Amino acid sequence: MKWYELSERATLEVTKTDKENGLTAKEVALRQKQEGFNELAEGEKQSALLVFLEQFKDFMVLVLLAATLISGLLGEYIDAIAIIAIVVINGFLGFFQERRAEKSLNALKELSAPQVLALRDGKWSKTLSRELVVGDIVKFGSGDRIGADIRLIDAKSLEIEESALTGESVPVPKYTRVLEGNEIPLGDQENMAFMGTLVTRGSGVGVVVGTGMKTAMGQIADLLQNAEAVITPLQRKLEQLGKILIIVALLLTVLVVGIGVLQGHDLYTMFLAGVSLAVAAIPEGLPAIVTVALSLGVQRMIKQKSIVRKLPAVETLGCASVICSDKTGTLTQNKMTVTHLWSGGKTWNLSGTGYDPSGTFSAEGKEVNVSREKPLQQLLLFGLLCNQTTVTKKDKDYVVDGDPTEAALVVAAMKANFTRQNVKGDFKVIEEFPFDSTRKMMSVVIEGKDNKRYVVTKGAPDVLLTNSKSIVWENRHQQLSPSGREEVQNAIHSLASQALRTIAVAYRPLESYETITTEQAAEKELVFLGLQGMIDPPRPEVKQAVKECRDAGIKTVMITGDHVITAEAIAKQLGILPKGGRVLEGHTLNTMSQSELEDVVDDVYVYARVSPEHKLKIVKALQAKDHVVAMTGDGVNDAPAIKAADIGIAMGITGTDVAKEASALVLLDDNFATIKSAIKEGRNIYENIRKFIRYLLASNVGEILVMLFAMILALPLPLVPIQILWVNLVTDGLPAMALGLDQPEDDVMKRRPRHPKEGVFARGLGWKVVSRGFLIGIATLAAFIIVYDNNPDNLQYAQTIAFATLVMAQLIHVFDCRSEKSIFDRNPFENLYLVGAVISSILLMLVVIYYPPLQPIFHTMAIAPREWLIILGLASVPTFLLAGSLLTRKKS
Numbered sequence: 001m002k003w004y005e006l007s008e009r010a011t012l013e014v015t016k017t018d019k020e021n022g023l024t025a026k027e028v029a030l031r032q033k034q035e036g037f038n039e040l041a042e043g044e045k046q047s048a049l050l051v052f053l054e055q056f057k058d059f060m061v062l063v064l065l066a067a068t069l070i071s072g073l074l075g076e077y078i079d080a081i082a083i084i085a086i087v088v089i090n091g092f093l094g095f096f097q098e099r100r101a102e103k104s105l106n107a108l109k110e111l112s113a114p115q116v117l118a119l120r121d122g123k124w125s126k127t128l129s130r131e132l133v134v135g136d137i138v139k140f141g142s143g144d145r146i147g148a149d150i151r152l153i154d155a156k157s158l159e160i161e162e163s164a165l166t167g168e169s170v171p172v173p174k175y176t177r178v179l180e181g182n183e184i185p186l187g188d189q190e191n192m193a194f195m196g197t198l199v200t201r202g203s204g205v206g207v208v209v210g211t212g213m214k215t216a217m218g219q220i221a222d223l224l225q226n227a228e229a230v231i232t233p234l235q236r237k238l239e240q241l242g243k244i245l246i247i248v249a250l251l252l253t254v255l256v257v258g259i260g261v262l263q264g265h266d267l268y269t270m271f272l273a274g275v276s277l278a279v280a281a282i283p284e285g286l287p288a289i290v291t292v293a294l295s296l297g298v299q300r301m302i303k304q305k306s307i308v309r310k311l312p313a314v315e316t317l318g319c320a321s322v323i324c325s326d327k328t329g330t331l332t333q334n335k336m337t338v339t340h341l342w343s344g345g346k347t348w349n350l351s352g353t354g355y356d357p358s359g360t361f362s363a364e365g366k367e368v369n370v371s372r373e374k375p376l377q378q379l380l381l382f383g384l385l386c387n388q389t390t391v392t393k394k395d396k397d398y399v400v401d402g403d404p405t406e407a408a409l410v411v412a413a414m415k416a417n418f419t420r421q422n423v424k425g426d427f428k429v430i431e432e433f434p435f436d437s438t439r440k441m442m443s444v445v446i447e448g449k450d451n452k453r454y455v456v457t458k459g460a461p462d463v464l465l466t467n468s469k470s471i472v473w474e475n476r477h478q479q480l481s482p483s484g485r486e487e488v489q490n491a492i493h494s495l496a497s498q499a500l501r502t503i504a505v506a507y508r509p510l511e512s513y514e515t516i517t518t519e520q521a522a523e524k525e526l527v528f529l530g531l532q533g534m535i536d537p538p539r540p541e542v543k544q545a546v547k548e549c550r551d552a553g554i555k556t557v558m559i560t561g562d563h564v565i566t567a568e569a570i571a572k573q574l575g576i577l578p579k580g581g582r583v584l585e586g587h588t589l590n591t592m593s594q595s596e597l598e599d600v601v602d603d604v605y606v607y608a609r610v611s612p613e614h615k616l617k618i619v620k621a622l623q624a625k626d627h628v629v630a631m632t633g634d635g636v637n638d639a640p641a642i643k644a645a646d647i648g649i650a651m652g653i654t655g656t657d658v659a660k661e662a663s664a665l666v667l668l669d670d671n672f673a674t675i676k677s678a679i680k681e682g683r684n685i686y687e688n689i690r691k692f693i694r695y696l697l698a699s700n701v702g703e704i705l706v707m708l709f710a711m712i713l714a715l716p717l718p719l720v721p722i723q724i725l726w727v728n729l730v731t732d733g734l735p736a737m738a739l740g741l742d743q744p745e746d747d748v749m750k751r752r753p754r755h756p757k758e759g760v761f762a763r764g765l766g767w768k769v770v771s772r773g774f775l776i777g778i779a780t781l782a783a784f785i786i787v788y789d790n791n792p793d794n795l796q797y798a799q800t801i802a803f804a805t806l807v808m809a810q811l812i813h814v815f816d817c818r819s820e821k822s823i824f825d826r827n828p829f830e831n832l833y834l835v836g837a838v839i840s841s842i843l844l845m846l847v848v849i850y851y852p853p854l855q856p857i858f859h860t861m862a863i864a865p866r867e868w869l870i871i872l873g874l875a876s877v878p879t880f881l882l883a884g885s886l887l888t889r890k891k892s
């Protein structure tokens, strides 16, 4: 179908829809059944069986299975079956971990699924893009990604960037008029908007004419590459580390086997023991556990209202040293209420709170009658007309559809009894030039009952003043003299220094029937009418969050389009601007070179009257000074800076699709305090990963050393293969997972940010691993020797004791891993998962030791109660010997 050839009416007829009411819910459900969901077919998924089998592709596991097979053939059935069972259980665990990680990543994708504004049953509401059907009427604006193929029926300054489809990155202006021509290429179908393209400017309304695979995008969907799974820098480091550890573990194993054979052990026994040892000592599960820890952290972050879109950001968050934050809505509540108005040298106060339209006007403490104050009336009326926002009463609350700044103007007008309904008969809007944050203005052309036309502009007062040539003063137009300008400047200052956000209103009478087609033509030679000052209260939790960030070595920088005085006043209230801190304005930034900015960037805490384009310059300057930068944003123009920042952050509520797509983190509540929570969580996740690396590696070192030392001392094997495998599965597995869920230490937000290039073993971790591992090995061996010397005929008993000591030493050590400082620093019962994991491990150990049917399988014997004193005594040595000792403190 050539939709571009159809008129609006024809399009509505063909798609059987209604322009005023849209489709009914029933019709939508029916069409969804017929057409299917509005989705592009996805690439094939890896089958569950394949994921399961992948768990066994590891080389050492294969060697182990082969060795087991041999032992089975040699008649050691019980050993063979037990080992295979353990390997399979291990495989299942790996499989579930991987599934879980994948599931939570998918859930994330759904959370950030795109939504669109659709008209259904006569009401505009947000709908998931995948639920669109042909005939849906949809609305979109700057920053939105188009959700389906659409025939436009309304377009206001609409421009769409279609590079995803056509490769052309220059945005195309869009109109609604019918096009003629036979084979108009996609790029020239200017009354169409296509799925996957981006609105860069203006706004539009249209009818959905194609969904899912029946869109232009669907036809090329096969060409789209499936996104690759990203791996984080830490995961990469661990993979490299893993390779080194494999070699070290193998060498040590060969050493153990070699010495064992030299000392007269049987080659076959040593081989099986060696392979088991290698399987246990190689931390093959490390990357998988890291993924699980990351994804669990990501889920915790969702509960705290931030969504991670790019997994590596979780790690980078912990390194953030500067947060550049928007002011409006992020540091402040974005609930605006006009409290002051100014025109022609006169100031009025306006009472009321929030968007509730009750309040009264007063001047010098006395109530005034608005109908007697001509300029005040005009100021309010024009503020209402040059406005795209509606405020409606819903139950007891007033809800805003649109921009809070504009809502404040609507409510101020309502307080003087001006509503759109009331003034509809007197004025109509015939042209609209929407607000953008680079121009910092919005304009309309209106026509009165008397057919007289005006341009009405509202926007940043300093900008409007520059574009004004005269001013309303004592009900007359006066040429704006330098002293007049100064008077207006003073009025702006006086409002701004009370932390008020100021909007100026100006206008220009037109010749009758004069038409204006561009914003440049509209916004010039204006008559300055007056100012409206509105409060935007700071978010109550921000001040504390800023302080916590400062304690954590993170600087907070405010970046705002607002007036410099307003910005400064709020920055001071929030504790962002310290004594001696600098404030830079957008126009100063313009004149500075990149290197000039770098020279001062560390002293600047507030950037005011900036355009989104300046943000990139700021990010680059900070990065040049070796900062790890988090940068927030919401609009299309913020996207480059969000992308360039180390942690790009988009607003979940006010953010456009473009900003979200560029971001690594989305704030569901647009709140600065949420960034702080995310950083805290990011630091904690990293610390937890360190904790279980420390635990796992120290355990592995212990396991290898106990075998190595025994061989050197010409002792029998202190542990049999199945015991080693059991330790690997149970003692190493459960508690390590639980460490991934550990609570943050009290001082995570009191430390400096971690350096992004910091190695895995930094801050004394390597020393801790080696020293604790060494002690675990020695303690286990000591227990073995004591019992074995006592009764050399009962090797199995001594082995059971060694097994129990190794397990207990690890289970005590795991609590030590929770703290950078010492085990005594933290309450061991804080992490209930860990307590649970340790108790389960102990119970499983007791079962293996005391349950008769299992004893032959695990080569164990019931341990006499008094022997437990030796076991527990020795098992505590590794942890408590070094706990809080000078050695640890010096190294950490």
Ligand SMILES: Nc1ncnc2c1ncn2[C@@H]1O[C@H](COP(=O)(O)OP(=O)(O)OP(=O)(O)O)[C@@H](O)[C@H]1O
Binding pocket: 326, 327, 328, 329, 403, 405, 406, 435, 436, 437, 438, 440, 441, 442, 458, 459, 460, 461, 501, 502, 503, 504, 559, 560, 561, 562, 563
């Ligand atoms: N809808 C609007 N119509 C006209 N002017 C506006 C509108 N919204 C804001 N302004 C003016 O433009 C200025 C810049 O607004 P912009 O949205 O770029 O930044 P901001 O919201 O003030 O700050 P931040 O960057 O912290 O969100 C405002 O200070 C205000 O004077």
Ligand SMILES: [Ca+2]
Binding pocket: 326, 328, 437, 561
């Ligand atoms: Ca903004």
